[in-house]
Amino acid sequence: MLIVSSDGKTNLNSLPLSFVGASATVSDVKVDKFGGQGDDILLFPTNFIIENGNLYLTNLTTTNKDGGEVKAAVSNKVTLTFSLSGENLSRYTDTAEIFVGKMQTNISVETFKKSKFDLKDKNGGTKVDQPSINGGDITSEPHENIFFQNSQFAVGTDDTTKFFLTNSQDGKAGNKLSVAEFTTILSNSIKKNADIQSYNSLDFEITSATNKDAPRIATWTIKFKPSVFYNEHSILLNMSKNDSLQDVGGWVD
Known part of the structure; x- marks a missing residue:
């Protein structure tokens, strides 16, 4: 699964989510390296919103954890923890792995x-x-x-x-x-x-x-x-x- 942004701020894609009998919010985010790349982007729970069963990115930063420019065309492996709410749930948290990246747009x-x-x-x-x-x-x-x-x-x-x-x-x-x-x-x-x-x-x-x-x-x-x-x-x-x-x-x- 992958969400990409063209400018580090505006979401381009969304991911459909399904939590049977529950609603969810993102409570924790962990960014890992993937295939020797990634771990380049700063992400927080507030960067993810869930609307109408879809996961969206919002308000991304254009700088990485070292203060440099977020690299384009790099896959950042992201583990999300969701807090679930609802009746008769067997668990109240769930996790998912996605990939987040910045679209390459500097071909001028x-x-x-x-x-x-x-x-x-x-x-x-x-x-x-x-x-x-x-x-x-x-x-x-x-x-x-x-x-x-x-x-x-x-x-x-x-x-x-x-x-x-x-x-x-x-x-x-x-x-x-x-x-x-x-x-x-x-x-x-x-x-x-x-x-x-x-x-x-x-x-x-x-x-x-x-x-x-x-x-x-x-x-x-x-x-x-x-x-x-x-x-x-x-x-x-x-x-x-x-x-x-x-x-x-x-x-x-």
């Missing part, structure tokens, strides 16, 4: 601006750790006037989990960029990103999608693991900087 546009790309051209030539994706360095055909620069990553105004990268050139009618090729490029880039490596020691999934009504844009969704700790993020690549051009080609499988 600056993280993606540090992206480095490994590229392979149609002749088999390779380039690694490039700050840009130049049309001449990919296998997709045709690919005229294509240049994606890492410094041009932008974050969504209404959704900070969406990152946009637009071709700095106009592109050209008939261009066809391979979704599969760019999936490999982006996946390798994420794996090599030092900022992401610093907190994501497990793994991620990356999936792609195209839209026939907007063929110039392809979307890659990134799901970091464990997903309960990480927001889902997405990267959208636009094949042309010029929205007025009717035909700039499209993404192909």
